[in-house]
Amino acid sequence: EPEVTQTPSHQVTQMGQEVILRCVPISNHLYFYWYRQILGQKVEFLVSFYNNEISEKSEIFDDQFSVERPDGSNFTLKIRSTKLEDSAMYFCASSRDSQNIQYFGAGTRLSVL
Amino acid sequence: TQLLEQSPQFLSIQEGENLTVYCNSSSVFSSLQWYRQEPGEGPVLLVTVVTGGEVKKLKRLTFQFGDARKDSSLHITAAQPGDTGLYLCAGTGAGSYQLTFGKGTKLSVIP
Numbered sequence: 128e129p130e131v132t133q134t135p136s137h138q139v140t141q142m143g144q145e146v147i148l149r150c151v152p153i154s155n156h157l158y159f160y161w162y163r164q165i166l167g168q169k170v171e172f173l174v175s176f177y178n179n180e181i182s183e184k185s186e187i188f189d190d191q192f193s194v195e196r197p198d199g200s201n202f203t204l205k206i207r208s209t210k211l212e213d214s215a216m217y218f219c220a221s222s223r224d225s226q227n228i229q230y231f232g233a234g235t236r237l238s239v240l
Numbered sequence: 241t242q243l244l245e246q247s248p249q250f251l252s253i254q255e256g257e258n259l260t261v262y263c264n265s266s267s268v269f270s271s272l273q274w275y276r277q278e279p280g281e282g283p284v285l286l287v288t289v290v291t292g293g294e295v296k297k298l299k300r301l302t303f304q305f306g307d308a309r310k311d312s313s314l315h316i317t318a319a320q321p322g323d324t325g326l327y328l329c330a331g332t333g334a335g336s337y338q339l340t341f342g343k344g345t346k347l348s349v350i351p
Contacts (some may be wrong), residue, residue, distance in 0.1 A: 131282075170283065185338070
């Protein structure tokens, strides 16, 4: 069964460093998303991406964040200058169409020291 | 801001018992999805409901979407230890693709 894959599974970085989290969505899906989950809290929406542009973003998704689909298969989330409070699980999701049934990857655990 | 409240937050039951968990909001949702999440992993989709009053069954799990599309329930019949996990509901509002998640119900089924 097709699945969303995310790499790395765990990323450790120093405060102020840039990180890029990578995702390979399900191949025939057109809508892509990033969510995050701080330990012990609920899953929160960051951004959605369709037709090579951001379609929605939350207040969390400030100027430190950016997304890109550099080729036909990858979808990346970049955090320009990480803060301690960026430590969280980051989940990528994709959906095929406007029915919006979203499938999630296993996540990347980001630890900012 | 749309909010989803899930109850109970924690539930511990004996194997073979039935249970119902709830997902409530004051907002109308276009669709509602139920996920199950294991520690350190991503949410795994169980079901999507889109029509008010809709009922879907997945083996021993029964999902219902409220008539007004503001609430949903998940009923498990004859719970088994393999049902242990975190159950999340998540909804989308009209004209939006973002999922709003509840905090989840952590279910423990004791053998």
